[in-house]
Amino acid sequence: MIENRPWLTFASHATLFTGIALVALPVWLALVASTHPASAFGVGHIPLWFGDAGAETWGTVLFEKAGNGVDTPVWFMMLNSLIMALGITFGKIAISLLSAYAIVFFRFPFRNLCFWVIFMTLMLPVEVRIVPTYEVVANLDLLNSYTGLTLPLIASATATFLFRQCFLSIPGELVEAARMDGAGPWRFFFDILLPLSRTNIAALFVILFIYGWNQYLWPLLITTDDAYYTLVMSIKRMLSVTDGDIAWNQIMATTLLAMLPPVAVVIGMQKLFVKGLVDSEK
Amino acid sequence: MTVTFPQKSLPWLLLLPQLLITAIFFLWPAEQALEQAFYQEDAFGLSREFVGLENFLDLFTDPLYYQSILTTLVFSFSVAIVGMSLALLLAVMADRVIRGKLAYQTLLIWPYAVAPALAGVLWWILFDPSMGPIALWLKSAGVDWNHYLDGNQAMILVVIASTWKQISYNFLFFLAGLQAVPRSLIEAAAIDGASPFKRFWTIVFPLLSPTTFFLLVVNLVYAFFETFGVIDATTKGGPGQSTTTLVYKVFDDGFVGLDLGGSAAQSVVLMAIVGLMTVIQFRFIERKVQYS
Amino acid sequence: MTDVILEKVGKTYPNGYHAIPSVDLTIEEGEFIVLVGPSGCGKSTLLRMVAGLESISTGELRIRSERMNEKEPAERDIAMVFQNYALYPHMSVYDNMAYGLKNRGMPKDQIAEKVSDVAAMLGLTELLQRKPRQLSGGQRQRVAMGRAMVRDPKVFLFDEPLSNLDAKLRVQMRVEIRQLQRKLGTTTLYVTHDQVEAMTLADRLVVLNKGKAEQIGTPMDLYNKPATPFVAAFIGSPSMNLIDANLTEQGIKLSEALTLPLSHQHRGGIVWEFVQSTWK
Numbered sequence: 001m002i003e004n005r006p007w008l009t010f011a012s013h014a015t016l017f018t019g020i021a022l023v024a025l026p027v028w029l030a031l032v033a034s035t036h037p038a039s040a041f042g043v044g045h046i047p048l049w050f051g052d053a054g055a056e057t058w059g060t061v062l063f064e065k066a067g068n069g070v071d072t073p074v075w076f077m078m079l080n081s082l083i084m085a086l087g088i089t090f091g092k093i094a095i096s097l098l099s100a101y102a103i104v105f106f107r108f109p110f111r112n113l114c115f116w117v118i119f120m121t122l123m124l125p126v127e128v129r130i131v132p133t134y135e136v137v138a139n140l141d142l143l144n145s146y147t148g149l150t151l152p153l154i155a156s157a158t159a160t161f162l163f164r165q166c167f168l169s170i171p172g173e174l175v176e177a178a179r180m181d182g183a184g185p186w187r188f189f190f191d192i193l194l195p196l197s198r199t200n201i202a203a204l205f206v207i208l209f210i211y212g213w214n215q216y217l218w219p220l221l222i223t224t225d226d227a228y229y230t231l232v233m234s235i236k237r238m239l240s241v242t243d244g245d246i247a248w249n250q251i252m253a254t255t256l257l258a259m260l261p262p263v264a265v266v267i268g269m270q271k272l273f274v275k276g277l278v279d280s281e282k
Numbered sequence: 283m284t285v286t287f288p289q290k291s292l293p294w295l296l297l298l299p300q301l302l303i304t305a306i307f308f309l310w311p312a313e314q315a316l317e318q319a320f321y322q323e324d325a326f327g328l329s330r331e332f333v334g335l336e337n338f339l340d341l342f343t344d345p346l347y348y349q350s351i352l353t354t355l356v357f358s359f360s361v362a363i364v365g366m367s368l369a370l371l372l373a374v375m376a377d378r379v380i381r382g383k384l385a386y387q388t389l390l391i392w393p394y395a396v397a398p399a400l401a402g403v404l405w406w407i408l409f410d411p412s413m414g415p416i417a418l419w420l421k422s423a424g425v426d427w428n429h430y431l432d433g434n435q436a437m438i439l440v441v442i443a444s445t446w447k448q449i450s451y452n453f454l455f456f457l458a459g460l461q462a463v464p465r466s467l468i469e470a471a472a473i474d475g476a477s478p479f480k481r482f483w484t485i486v487f488p489l490l491s492p493t494t495f496f497l498l499v500v501n502l503v504y505a506f507f508e509t510f511g512v513i514d515a516t517t518k519g520g521p522g523q524s525t526t527t528l529v530y531k532v533f534d535d536g537f538v539g540l541d542l543g544g545s546a547a548q549s550v551v552l553m554a555i556v557g558l559m560t561v562i563q564f565r566f567i568e569r570k571v572q573y574s
Numbered sequence: 575m576t577d578v579i580l581e582k583v584g585k586t587y588p589n590g591y592h593a594i595p596s597v598d599l600t601i602e603e604g605e606f607i608v609l610v611g612p613s614g615c616g617k618s619t620l621l622r623m624v625a626g627l628e629s630i631s632t633g634e635l636r637i638r639s640e641r642m643n644e645k646e647p648a649e650r651d652i653a654m655v656f657q658n659y660a661l662y663p664h665m666s667v668y669d670n671m672a673y674g675l676k677n678r679g680m681p682k683d684q685i686a687e688k689v690s691d692v693a694a695m696l697g698l699t700e701l702l703q704r705k706p707r708q709l710s711g712g713q714r715q716r717v718a719m720g721r722a723m724v725r726d727p728k729v730f731l732f733d734e735p736l737s738n739l740d741a742k743l744r745v746q747m748r749v750e751i752r753q754l755q756r757k758l759g760t761t762t763l764y765v766t767h768d769q770v771e772a773m774t775l776a777d778r779l780v781v782l783n784k785g786k787a788e789q790i791g792t793p794m795d796l797y798n799k800p801a802t803p804f805v806a807a808f809i810g811s812p813s814m815n816l817i818d819a820n821l822t823e824q825g826i827k828l829s830e831a832l833t834l835p836l837s838h839q840h841r842g843g844i845v846w847e848f849v850q851s852t853w854k
Contacts, residue, residue, distance in 0.1 A: 008478060012375040013382075019372045020389045023446065026404035029415065033407065046413050095299040102296035107286050114297055121308045122560055125507045127529045128552045131536035131545050132311035132318065140306075152307040155300060173660035176627050181674035181721075182648035185287045191673070195664040214397035216511040217533070232397045236515060239403070248407065255400050262395035267388055274391075274454060 027256070034058065034253040041248045057249045061257065067238040067250035070229065074257050077231040081261075084219065084230055085212035087150035092159050092208055093201060100163035101189060105175070122157040126218055134221055144225040153218060158280050159204055165279075166200045167193065203276035206269050210262045231258040312553065318546035330543075337547035346523055347531075347548075354506065354527040357441060361509070362501035365445040366494070369452030374482065376453075377460040387457070391450040398447060399511030405443040406516045429517065433524025436517045440525050443516065444509045451504075452497055459493035460486065503559060528552060577603040577761045578624070578729060582633035585619055585785075593619050594785035596633065604759045606752070610772035611782035612808070617765045618733060620782070624763060625654050625731050637728060648677075653722035654731040658738065659714045661706040661721075667693075668702040671721045692724045695754070712743045719751070723758070730755070732764040736771065748774060769809055773797070781805050 029046065035054030036047050061067065062074045070077075102108075103115055126133060133152060142148030170193070178188045194201075213232070220233040229237070235258065238251050266273050319337050323330040341347050376386050393401070408416045411428040420427040429435040463486055471481045510529055513519060519526035519534055526534065532552060536545030578601040585594040594616045601607050609617040622628040624635060626647035635642045642650050653674075661670050668689055675685045693699045696716045706714055715735060722730055735751075736744045752775055755762050766772050772779055773793045781788045781796065781804070789801040800806035806814050820827045825835040 005478070009379065012378040015375045016372060016379070016386050016390075019368070019375075020386070023390060023393060023449065026401075026408055026446070029408060030404055041413055046407065046410075046415055048415065095303065098296040099300040102293035105286050106289065106293035106296075108290055108293045111293075114301065117304055117309075118300060121304050124308050124312055124553060125556065127507050127510050128532065128556060129308075129311045129315055129549050130533055131542060131549065132314035133307060134537075135314065136307065136311050151303065155303040155308060160300065171658065171660065173656040173658050174662065176625075176647075177654070177656060177660035177662075177721075178673075179287075179627070180625065180647045180652070180654050182677035183673075185289055185292055187677060188287075192662060192664075198664075210395050214395075214511075216397055216399045217514070220514075221537070232399055232511075235399055235403055239515065251403065252407070255403055259396045259400050262397075263392045266392050266395040270384075270388060270391070277394075277451065277454060278458070 027259075030252040030256055034249050034256060036249055038247045038249050046248075053249065057253050061250050061253045067247045067254060069238045069241040070226070070234045072226045072229060072234075074231065074254055077229050077234050078257070078261070080228060081213055081230040081232065081258075083146055084149045084215065085209050087146065088153050088212035088215070089205055089208040091150060091154035092156040093204060095154060096156055096159035096163055097194075097197070097201075100160050100167055101193065103160075104164055104167040105185070105188075118155075118157050118160050120157075121155050126153065130217065130221070137222060143222050144228050146228070148222050149215075149219055149228065149230070150212075153212070153215065156208075159208070162200065162204060162279055163197065166197050170196060199272070199275070200279065202269075203272045203279055205276075206265055206273045207276040207280055209265055213262045234258075315546045315549040315553075318542055319550045321543055323542045333543070337543045338551075340544060341547050341551070349523055350526050350528055350531045353437075353523070353525065354529075357437065357444075357509075357525070357527055358502050358505035360437075360441045361444045361448065361505040362498055364441065365448045365501060366452050366456075366497055368445070369449045370456050372449070373453050373456035373460055374486075376457055387454075390453050393447050394450040396447055397511060398444070398509055399515040401447045402440070402443045402512040402515035405439060405446065409439050409442075429521075431521055433521055436521055436525050440509070440512050440517060443512045444505060447512075448501060448504055452501070455493055455497055456490070459490045463489050499559070499562060506559075507556075528555075577601050577605070577638060578763070579636040579639075580620075580624070580633065581636070583620070583623065583630055583635060584632040585616070585623060585628065586631045592785070594623075597780075597782075597785075597787050599780060599787070599790065601761055601763070603761055606755055606762045606764065606775060606777045607780060608764045608766060608772040608776035608778075609780045609782060610766055610769060610808075613767055615782040616785035617767075617782045619785075621731055621733055621763060621765045624729070625652060626650050650729075651727050652729045652731055653725045653727040654733065655718045655722050655735045657734045659706075659718040659735075661714060661717055663706055666703050666705060667698060667709070667717050667720075670706070670717055671724050674721065674725050688724050689720075692720045695723070696720050711739050712747065715739060715747060719754070723754075728761065730760050730762040730764075732762065734766055735764075736766075737768075744771075751775065773809070781808060783808075 029048075032048060032050055033041075033046055034057050036051035037053040037057075064073050065071055099114075099118060103111060137143060137148050137152055140148075142151070174192065175188070178192050183191060215230070216232050216236075219228075219230045220236055223229055223233070231254070235251065235255060238254065239246065320332060320334060321330045322333045322336070372390060376383055376390075379386070396404075406414075408414045409427065409429060411417050411421075411430065417427040427435060429439045467485055467489075468481055471485050476484065506527070507529055509527070510533070513525055513527065513530050514533075517525045519530050528548065529552065532545050532548045535541045535548065539545075578599075580597055580599040582596045582598060583594070584592075584596045586592050597620060599607070609620060611617050619628060623630050626642070626645060626649075630643045637650060637652070662673065665673065671689045671692065672685045675688060680688075689702070690699065693702055696719060698713070698716055698720055701709065701713060701717075706717065709717065715738075718735065732751075736747055739747060748771060764775060766775075773796075776793055778790060778792055779796055780790050783804050789796055789805045791799075791801075796805060796809050800809060800814075803816060807816060817828065822833070825833050827833045
């Protein structure tokens, strides 16, 4: 700031350190807990320092069996989570790009009506209309399928608005120049529009990937078959066994593995992530 | 934008996927909820009878529903206020420091990426009455912590877990807001003899009010709809109904209680609330756009 | 040979605004025509109608005697240089210039040859791999011209191409545009609000005011014999003084006290001009 007050600077750093420590606390504990054998729990306290069963626990959950209540290994559910997350992400981006393109660069009857129909999806989060949506998906015979996991979550007003905003900022002269250069709608879309929206797409990709990976209620409802379990929802299945059988060390290891990919994406692509957050709230 | 392509049918083709998915997975279910809200269905879905507004009447005469509304309000405002206060404190500190700003940011934003359900599990084990370190420490300090039995404690647990996840988001927006405060204003205040503390409350905080209001709305929406996982993984709405928020109740009554008509009526009420909130949010955003 | 013909071309916007009532203009091949007028006079609209970016409400546009009203911009065999250049920011200079040719399906080696010829002509050879953001204003301007030139169009359209350059560069580019146009012999339609630019570049000028062509003629015509007071006031720097006066037997009477005597010969000239301007 303006003047130099050493004690204030010190206090700032101290506060930030405390904040970071508090934020990291549960993860630290989970990490420690995952290195102890299951028998170390329920004897009155959780160990606060690393044990020696870490390799065994992590190996078991990753490659053999995630824990009581879930028979599939974590790597397999990771694959399912990845398929769902990428399916949702690419799906949302693709259909939103197309619809934003239609709304911005064409004039046709009922254009505003279409815009409002898409806008309405913003008012209907899946949690609110959960029962009838489940029924629709069940009627369409999509339970226990990748299509059922992804398709109902693909419509996105947020992404459409974001791309609309982005397209509106493209100078009209550029579009005219492309038309003079003989570019039709498709050529313009692929040669000019997509390359110009690159960073927006990437930023949105980060946000949507996290959204898709972290889906919980939806996969919980529509998957009853192990083969379609996703990592985040499997925790619930592992917690649903009777109290005595909860294998906390395995649950902690699975939890950490389940949060690893999206956390890595946020940290690794921090700039895009921040841009995505700010953009999608505009 | 005045520059457009002249094709007339192509835009429909472009819109088709989005409209189709919206119609099948949004409008159709919404319409079904609306319809179901006026029917009473038996648990096996074999027969149903038209009951008019009875589901809504039941809903609004049910003390549990009012309790759920109260729970939702307490929960949402707690999450918003606790989360925003802590995030503001951290953001102000991070804005002050010259070295390591980006490192601090990195170390504070990652919880955003953690799924709500996982956040719930992580905090649950810290507070587990028989083995959680915090619960045991509280016990030794004379607080009898057991969120399985005590509704208030259960509420505190879900608030902490939900807040933890949201601090990163608030932090980022507050930090951006702070960095947008013109340096010259703060310098002018310093020349006028205001202490750093006073400068914050008289200059910086008022200038942050658009950000604060925006975050308040976002946090309320978050607490309303996105914390389902936290509650489901930790308290399942209990003990009693003490952590049953409106959204959790829709799910609970529909899938656990199998009261489809009642659940549908709740859905309809919720849709109206979301609609209202969306309009408020957009009003605000319009204003923000005008000012910028 | 006539190249471009505008016959009673008019523009009415959907909201009923009558931007251009009716303009007639015949452009010979190789001619450099400048549309000039104050902002809002409809000069850009007229240019964009020729380009095909705005529809033509009434009248007919013909290029090489072919009706163009319904043709897409890309089918009119024209090229345009935009005010803000409108270079594709994600493409290199080479790709910017080659894009239109690629879209027309020209073979790669021909494109390369064409682009390098034009680049050499404009002194852009060294810059072909750069992105537009790495170029100065003048260089961008050249690329925009290069993009128009590689296509060998029948007509060049310029929409205030120099208005974003600093004064010195503007003079330099003006000379260059004129030289290039002479060398290529391509019919050119050029819009500007700067009358100096208009006077120095044009073979013939069209002075537009509120969507109407006030006068069409060579720079010297307009300068020496402005057809209307508007043209007289618009052309010339410092601007022409217009003073109300009465023409009497004694001479030009400016006020009760001051009358400028005129010889017979002069009087005839003035009366002629006077009659002409009142008739308009």
